[in-house]
Amino acid sequence: MSSTAGDTRTIELGEHDRSAPLRLSEPVLETIESRINESATRLGYEYTQDGRVRLSSSSYVGLVALPNGTQVRIRPKAAGGNSLRLLLYAHGATSKTIDATVEALQGDVFLDAIGSLFVTRLQALLNHGLGKKYRTTEARESHLRGRLDLQRQLARGGVGDSEFAVEYETLTHDTVANQAVLYATHVVARLVTDRSLQNALRQREHQLRRDVTLRPVHGAELEQIHLDRRHDHYEDILRLAKIIIQASFVDNLQGGTQETYGLLVNMNRVFESVVERAATEGVTDAAWSVEAQSHITGLVTGGPPTVNMYPDFVIRDDDGQVRLVGDAKWKTGSPSQSDIYQMTSYQLVDDVPGLLLYPSQDGAMTTDYRVDDRLSLYLRELPTAHDVTDSESLGDVLSSAVTAVVESLTIN
Structure with a gap:
């Protein structure tokens, strides 16, 4: 457990961590239930015997500001200094864009790293000029x-x-793209801890608000933005804006002292996208092809409701036959039975080997199983905490690691 309590207004947690006992009012707990956990359990809690409360984190990392003024900061595990690199790689950023984050990553605060990169991209956009x-x-x-x-x-x-x-x-200038950039600027300015970074973001927010309306922009609107050649300089800033908007929640847009706001990134989803991309880029053998988020059918039928199964990737041969099914799990410790059961289901559909990929943890997850005494199930780790040097990119490291893993397996 890594947390501080008492008179301090900031609680530090890692993933899957618990705080020290706290005194939180029922309205604060109601906010956690109805607002923070509205779509998923981002921040849990349980009562202690003396009536106090322990907060518990999951795979969501970032910051939550509770209406009583307490801030909860959740730091990612198994990523080393690569949290932002993984986030950008998962969202399709180029190696050039990812490499440009090295300076931002020197800070030890995840959200400050996001804010540092965002303000750099935002200034580049303003220098180029807002699109109309x-x-x-x-x-x-x-x-x-x-x-x-x-x-x-x-x-x-x-x-x-x-x-x-x-x-x-x-x-x-009052377009959806510019409104998304402004809204993301407004949100991230309230989340960073570095005062000079916060001031820089607020200055640029003020500049944007001269021509652009500040309003909540929803993820569905971002999906409708289509950039032509005249606006391709928006690609990087909109990618970051999408990350911020989809992971954030703000109760009071205009600000105030008693409000709930935060940005929490689901590292499970990030790692799934990382593995999909690394597998697609890494497995380049002409005899194999990688299909991300393949839809598996035939094992469970009937219903309703329909049972859908989507492993993170499958590898097919040149005849289109499935030769390996793979899935990603952002977990530390030991594999859960549910992980094994899920992968076994995937394997039985096509009668093929399976591969479960986990983040770095010094080989603790590396092991082999047999399914029905005939199908191999391999558990392997990817170097998510790799110390990236100036001569390499994290994307190349990950895709090479996936290639090495696949080539080491026995795939009939």
């Missing part, structure tokens, strides 16, 4: 402008009306 798009505006004007909307004109008073119902196009 045409927006259709409907208005009533004293002079004819753009296109006269006859239907609205007649409905509001006819041709003799002194104002014209018009529709026209205007160029504006």
